Amino acid sequence: LGAGEPRLEASGLPPSGLPAPPVQAEETRDISWLRQLELPEIPVRWDGRVVRYLEYYKDDPRGRSAVVSWIKKSGRYGAAIRRVLREQELPEDLLWLSLVESGFDPTIHSPAGAAGLWQFMPEGARIYGLTVDRWIDERLDPERSTLAAARYLSDLRRRFGSWELAFAAYNMGYGGLLASIRKYNTNDFWELSRLEAGMPLETALYVPKILAIAIVARNLKVFGCDELELDPAVTFDKISLGSGVSLQSVAAATGAGAPEIEALNPQLVAKRTPPLPVDARDQARWEIRVPAGAGARAAKSMPKLLEREPKLERYLVRWGESLDDIATFRGTTRWTLQSLNGLRPGEPVRPGSLLFVPAAEGVGVAAAEHLLANSAPLSSEAKPVVVVPAQRFSYEGRRRVFYRVVAGDGLRDLAAVLSVTPDEICRWNALAPGASLHEGMTLQLFVPRSHRYDGVFLLDEAEARVMEVGSEEFFAHFEGLKGRKRIEIAAREGDSFSKIATRYGLSVGSLERINQRSRRSVLMPGDRLVVYVPTARPDDPPPVEPREDEVRVASAEAAGPVDDGDKAAAAVPVKPA
Structure with missing residues (x-):
């Protein structure tokens, strides 16, 4: 190559130094065809x-x-x-x-x-x-x-x-x-x-x-396919329908089976024509395919069939609402909502989604909130329980509300909707910033008093029974649900985790978990432990601080054999809790 001419640096092929596989001799192929x-x-x-x-x-x-x-x-x-x-x-x-x-x-x-x-x-x-x-x-x-x-x-x-x-x-x-x-x-x-x-x-x-x-x-003849009979073409008629019509009704109008109508309309994944958008001004229509030749009959039969169908309304899902919440507001069941909206079992509904709900006078979000606002206040025991960290917060111009997490909620999206920051939500609720929110958690939030949250399902402070983590009320409530109570005991002389667990009907693992202390640790007389016992069990006497001489004797025994002068003192029993 001359100076300045292009030079081939790489071909993209394996280097020539690599061993190549042996070339197998093959018969000459006739490809003249x-x-x-x-x-x-x-x-x-x-x-x-x-x-x-x-x-x-x-x-x-x-x-x-x-x-x-x-x-x-x-x-x-x-x-x-x-x-x-x-x-x-x-x-x-x-x-x-x-x-x-x-x-x-x-x-x-x-x-x-x-x-x-x-x-x-x-x-x-x-x-x-x-x-x-x-x-x-x-x-x-x-x-x-x-x-x-x-x-x-x-x-x-x-x-x-x-x-x-x-x-x-x-x-x-x-x-x-x-x-x-x-x-x-x-x-x-x-x-x-x-x-x-x-x-x-x-x-x-x-x-x-x-x-x-x-x-x-x-070239079907060359490849032996010239005499093939092709599958019949998919043919159909079309009819125009409004919102909320089920394919089951279309099948009834045509005299065909529901699977046949569904196969002609696979794009309707909920097996029903969709709800109109919230801001829709005109009544949209959807073209539905029906078996060829059945269009005229279906168009004639549909009006009468629709008169017998349950009346439906649109419902815009709010932040913090689950399907069970919506069912309660509308006086219906989860199964009915799943059926009307083609929801799979366990499929969450997300904020902003439009659902069909049975139409009924005097129900719905507005009616439910009106009833809640004008009914007698709930007793303390009837209010939903909300658990919050022990640290307390107070802000001028803000009010405390509570939000129940539903499936699919994310920290950043939730913060944006509520006009707060992700860091604030984490601080108010002792959350790890990178961890996921889980359905069933309830978050305490301090939101601006001037903001309206019509699209969010929030619980006011007066409507909740608030408990601080680790408080007496906290343990009384949650252990009471299991028929138990929390008591504090003092270890006796010779006690071990195994003995105490047996005495109070607990497993050693439970005792470890409750006290966050290893079962192998040595218990000294008077060491305080927490146990959960049946509510009907009488309380033990309150823990008593061991006297100085009791501590001395226990320490001496732990150290090894005592001499004759100490035997009398060693025989004095350590007072149990």
Whole structure:
């Protein structure tokens, strides 16, 4: 090379000094049949991986079986997908990317969180106009998700300039592919896919597989699929319905089974049309698919069926509210709310979520709060118990309230809603800043008196029975719930943890836990310990400080044998507690 000319520093291939595996001699393959194949609209490079896929699908029984299954499945959604691709002026062969992604199953979910025919992740789906929430997941809607995928693929093709790179970006992510292009300084997919760590192996095989299947679909006779009967296309009618209509009612109106209606509408994950947004001014309508030919009958039957359905209202979940709280406010049950809203057992409801609740006059949050404000004050015993640290706080211009943690609450989000800081919440409640909040905890908060918290379920100080940790009231309450009481005792001469545990009906482990003291520690007469005993048991005499001579005798015994002069003193018993 001359001065200033480019020099090859690295090829991306293993160093030549590494031992190479012996090359196995193989029979010369006849690949002349490839020249007869009709090619797809997508440009094809005869890379070795593409050829090997084609040979596998043509000559291997497992490959032929897979191709037969795929081509048959394409009958269900193939025509609808091709129509969308034509409308978006894209190659119809992009259909086969959906096959590789999902096997043409519109309800499939990946462990990573992707879903639907085109395996969109939630955020990517929202970017391309799909609704993904607890009521509707349009990734599962074959029509809507195909339109979003067509737009996404069109964008990738425009950004990268080739379909191979567009497919690679669809699989490994736009950012990942762009970083690889910049790192290796090449925008040729086939080159990148051969370089060490150029891209994930899955992506390096993903693109050739799509191209190979697209070629197979154009040459069904060559691959033994020309006489296949495709699965019937999914056909349907559509009817327009308002908010809160269950798919069970739609099934009744069409005379079809509920599973059939649910299969036609997989995007309705709660099996009911969703509630209108809080600020909605117009009555939104949703298009629901029904079996082909049943649309007119369903549209005629629905009004009468809806008259017999229970009337529903929307309910906006507040901070600090659980499903049980809402059920109590609305005079209904947890099971009813789960059924109306398609909630799984144990699934939490988060602040700001809209739920359906049975409509009934005089119930709801406002009515419940009015009743609470105007009813007779609760007795001390009836108030909810709140446990707080022993340290006390007082702030001018603030009031103390209590917030019960529900599943999913985070410290920072909660602090922002309540106009306080995370550090303040930790200080007021003896919390570790990095630890999680757990459902059932109750936090004491000192919030500005001037602020309104309509969207938060708070308990005022007068409505709670507040106990300081470790106080007599604290132990009397919590041990009383177990039929026990807390008493303090003094150890006797010769006592051990085992003897005291047996005397008071406790395990040695419980005695250790209560006193935070090892069972191996030596107990001296008069040492104070705490035990929990049945409430009905008479109290022991109060602990008495041992006299000086008792302590001296006990110390002498612990030290070893005593002489005759001390035997008389040693015989004096140590007064028990």
